[in-house]
Amino acid sequence: MLEKRGKVLLETGIQARPAAQFVQIATRFRSEVLLAYKGKQVNVKSIMGVMSLAVPFGEEVVITVTGDDEIEAMQEVIKFIGEEV
Incomplete structure (x- = not known):
């Protein structure tokens, strides 16, 4: 299991x-792949x-990835949302 904090740098x-x-x-x-924001956690495949999270620009989120390809998945997720914090 990997867990990282990320900052959303997507304009919208x-x-x-x-x-x-x-x-x-x-x-x-x-x-x-799970995404947590303001105490609520959701499956990113949904x-x-x-x-439902409606995460705005500049906010910090927690990403948790569990599975046999978790390293690659985490890298892609962080790259998409913006940056690791």
Whole structure:
């Protein structure tokens, strides 16, 4: 299991189109990818879950990845949202 903090640098935050792109990235991996923001955690492979967080630009999130390809998955997720904190 890997856990990292990230800062969302997507101009519109993780909403609508970026949320759909985020889900597409996560589904390429076998690992479970979770996103936590303000005390709520969702599976990144669920578009409704990701959109329900409505994470705005500049906010910090916690990403947890568990599985046999967790290193690669974490790298791609961090690269997509912005930067590791």
